[in-house]
Amino acid sequence: MTISPADIESIRKKFPVLHQKVNGRPLVYLDNAATTQKPLSVIESLDHYYKTTNANIHRGAHHLAHQATVMFENTREKIRTFINARESAEIIFTSGTTDSINLVAQTWGRMNIQAGDEILLSHMEHHSNIVPWQMLAEEKGATIQVIPVTEQGEWQIEMIDSLLNKKTKLVAVNHVSNALGTINPVATLIEKAHAIGAKILIDAAQSVAHFATDVQKLNCDFLCFSGHKMYGPTGTGVLYGKRELLEAMPPWRGGGEMIKSVSFEKTTYNEIPHKFEAGTPHIAGVIALGAAVDFIQEMSWSEIEAHESELLLDATEQIQTMDGLRIFGTSANKTGVISFGVEGIHPYDIGTLLDKQGVAVRTGHHCTEPLWNRFGVPGSVRASFAVYTTKDEIELFVAALNKSISMLK
Amino acid sequence: MSIEERQQEIVEEFSVFGDWMEKYEYIIDLGKELPLIDEQYKTEDNLIKGCQSRVWLHADQAADGRIQFTADSDAIITKGLVALVIRALNDQTPEAIASADLHFVNDIGLSEHLSPTRSNGLASMIKQMKLYGVAYSVKDK
Structure with missing residues (x-):
């Protein structure tokens, strides 16, 4: 059982930081593996x-x-x-x-x-x-x-x-x-x-x-x-x-x-x-x-898992067909994390242009240098989801990513 | 043209851009245009390690005592920013470089790229260029 969009909206209401604009665009926070935002009850x-x-x-x-x-x-x-x-x-x-x-x-x-x-x-x-x-x-x-x-x-x-x-x-x-x-x-x-x-x-x-x-x-x-x-x-x-x-x-x-x-x-x-x-x-x-x-x-694990894996599936499907894009980590067993690189483009450049469009991701080696040496790249762009991430945000992320890549190619 | 005049020129150029996209498209173009550093200078010694993007910087002194910089970066936006900094500081005397106040990065709204958290190597590169200025001005005396 997944969480309904209405439930996600009420969850999002508990997170004040999510409701702001960054560089004139609504914030799309996809750096949850670095740190999650805090609900009002915690604050x-x-x-x-x-x-x-x-x-x-x-x-x-x-x-x-x-x-x-x-x-x-x-x-x-x-x-x-x-x-x-x-x-x-x-x-x-x-x-x-x-x-x-x-x-x-x-x-x-x-x-x-x-x-x-x-x-x-x-x-x-x-x-x-x-x-x-x-x-x-x-x-x-x-x-x-x-x-x-x-x-x-x-x-x-x-x-x-x-x-x-x-x-x-x-x-x-x-x-x-x-x-x-x-x-x-x-x-x-x-x-x-x-x-x-x-x-x-x-x-x-x-x-x-x-x-x-x-x-x-x-x-x-x-x-x-x-x-x-x-x-x-x-x-x-x-x-x-x-x-x-x-x-x-x-x-x-x-x-x-x-x-x-x-x-x-x-x-x-x-x-x-x-x-x-x-x-x-x-x-x-x-x-x-x-x-x-x-x-x-307050939520059930099955709800959280179903929601986050739906987001992962959705985002993976949309970005994996992009020209020159490679997803690092293609296991069938994953949490809501997509790490990727685009051929000929440095992760830092993608991260910078995504930020300009209000999308927060992590770029670099994510403190796992041996892993990137193994893949032969300096690092990746990482989008990571949380329970308050929405499908609309995935759309915004995908659109911003498309725009970033077209500017850099 | 002095460093100050070149900075003003850059600020004027950027004033025509309507939004962030135009600004970044221009920086990306600059990055693509920047003449690559001679491969022989792309050494570990000339590498300025940012946490994410890497910058190589090489300095040469011409017969008239002025300094020529060449540089490269593996990230295109960093490279574009590097091109702007080089444009401001190239072919200047060591003394002028050592004492330069590079305010144009702020003026064109790109100061975020100088923050240490960006870790793109740009701030370290500027520091290194000034050190070259200091080193060459001491050597000249």
Whole structure:
């Protein structure tokens, strides 16, 4: 079941930023894989918190501190339900996906990765799921292995069995590629990784807003995502980890909140999740992230998926026949992301002319340089959709793209 | 013609354009016309890396001490903008280049291309051209 145009209109009404003109044209915002816009409920939640509640959490005996703590912990419970974790203690708030991945690399990684070990990534990882592991590998004398990517922008599945071996201690891959939109078969990989005794981290930054996530069903060891790509505030993120792993992990950042008691002789650390949340967190942001979860859950996943795949199909059909245009990532399993290039035209030129026509897309390497080296191009133009994207916007995008190409040819 | 006079000339040319399309069509044409940099100068050393589009810049000093720039970019709009900047600064003395105030980019409404977030290499190229101006004026003394 898809969402009716009338429903989309009422959803759009909740997003103030969408109703403006850019360069004299109605804004067509197709950069949702970079960050989604925020509904009023999220914006008002931030505002409301600072106007009525602002206090530091988990300390202080006063009324506001108690209220702020309850609201903050409410979001933890909402996130637990959202990804179906066993318990809310397995939800750690971070500043975003990058922060979550670095946390795992610097704690679990430094404790468990040794010289000669292997860390398996894929060729379509975001730099933030490459660099933290490279830093760790360099420090420990471990090596990075890479799952190759096919012309269609999918994992070379047949390579996986030979890449996984006794030396593999960790697998870290995205569920959905930010550059291509490919939905990767992570469930299979999780099973295979566990079969050889490796742990597996899933970068879910590009998936959590587009289809249901169930960490128990997936059985992944870690899962990371950002608030701002799921209609929530920037500067918020989540690290999910299995309790037994989080408990065994040493703390990363030292400070307030993460301790049980401190003396100059000996500090004992707090329980999870607080052990990993040193210092005052982004309280307002986390509370508003709860409102973002509510916004998503007002709809059904089947509605969201049907709408976004309809947009993808519509846009793909219209642009794939354009002269010299090549779509990067042609998997049958994709979220609403179209990455493309036009022969003889630099992505930057297309992006500039689309912007002049009110269409916001991303151009460049999208922080996945190894992937573009593999395709032999410097990058792409990427249009990415969200639940508030309309078919009319796809029409405007296609028309603007046609005009841009004709000007540049 | 001084750098200032050339800038005024460019601003006047752009004043006749009615909308963004005419303006960009002109820039794209300039990009297509810009004489390519001699292949031997398209080196890693002469590459000014923007995050997205790349610019190569080469400077030569003529016998009269004035500087000749040649450049190229892999993005045509960047190349057109590069052509305009070269037109303003080419064949000028190192001192004039080093102290030039390139206000024309703002005047013709293209300042967005100089913002660091655009990452098209244009801002870095202008900085590099001025450095050449400084370097050659020191060398001349």
